[in-house]
Amino acid sequence: MLDIGYKQSQGDHTLFVKHSASGGVTALLVYIDDIIVIGDDLEGMENLKKCLVKEFKIKKLGKQKYFLGIEVVHSWEGIFISQQKYVTDLLTETGKLGCRLAETPIEFNHRLGDTLEDTAVNKGSYQRRVGRLIYLSHTRPDIAYVVNVVSQFMHNPKESHFRGMYRILQYLKGTPGKGILFKKGKELILKAYTDADFAGSLIDRRSTSGYCTFLRGNLVTWRSEKQNVVARSSTEVEFRAMTLGICKLLWLKIVLEDLRVKWEGPMKLYCNNKSAINIEHNPV
Template structure:
């Protein structure tokens, strides 16, 4: 139906539909199952789209975006702030941790979580549900991304140390339930990424973990912490793989921005703190 109305499906995100008017304005629709966001700077285009949707479907307009799939949206003169405070409160209540003692970090900085086969088994379904909810919470909480990526590696056979690590994330959230992300108004649109990696950090298979985050106009827009697919033979290799992942993320964001016809201020930038990996990236014969 959207294509019949002149909308084009984004190649970077197939749930995003975009229509550009002759005046250079844009209307966008983002859909997740039966929840829809309509946005853009073409007021007439948004009105026409809503009329078409009402004719085709039984929908209810909720007005300005305030709450979407557990994500709370607040507006100020500085910009837009998103958080999941109610989601955190409900999660703490459901798990019986609403009165727990807060901790300052979501995971022990010197943790050595392994398979722990000698430790007691915990309820697998309960553990998977808890970790699944934490994974969703990481959509607005980059500060728990690494810890959640660690505990999610043991969902097939969770043991007591894994559950305690998951509970530590809850204790951390108790002390910071309202944290979120502020998207500030910015005149400069520079797209940049920062990448990093540990080396052979996993005690299970000695694979390294990639971490990256991207900024658009100084605002954090995407981030990830994920164990690499293969074992790196050196720290330079693990860092280079992180650079490659960061570059893929930049290219994906560039596709989305091109679909929206957003022009960047200058070239995309990617930062790494490993000189060897940077040298490899600069060498066209080895990269």
């Protein structure tokens, strides 16, 4: 890719971009041997395909409909991605296709912890199922937090953890077609929302941060992650969550610059903790 004039993105090393003299752009995104070619430079896209054919044995699948288990639907309103078939296959594999439905993926104020007196379960089976749920969270932000919770017990799963994992499957049974719609937006606005709990883990009293970012009003990245230290105040917890949100905004700005998307105005960060906001405005 570098030999034929493409630039490797520093924000995402699997992304290669080339800009034509007329202002058009061609982008290639690769995951092992699966490739997406996209852009508004039709001539550049055709030239890229010819170069790939010379080097590799490739199969052209036309307009994108399916990629790595992710279903892609194009419409006049935008692009919708989901993993409905993936969910159905997961329910079939686990024998939960006819299970009872759950309205939420986890119980409110759950108490999942490292229960020593609880019965141990098959570690391999638990790890396989949670691993598939982790991949599913790429298009399902509604299960990002709970998947983060159940993945913390991979080393020594117990019966209560298995029940928590099965509740996610019960929730998915009632919502198999949920996904994300990327609408066509006019105004280029980049913003992030951050939040955190305080000492939410029963095991080590560490807190969990969460953030989500929006570009042109579309949800593009999200994450739920346990903090690596024990915080002593809710202000510290929220401040650490804000740093994650800022890092992700800066990363998105790098990717936009690689695509030469014209950026004007500040990036916006939203937090619901006044003390953390005051510290951010005046770190002294």
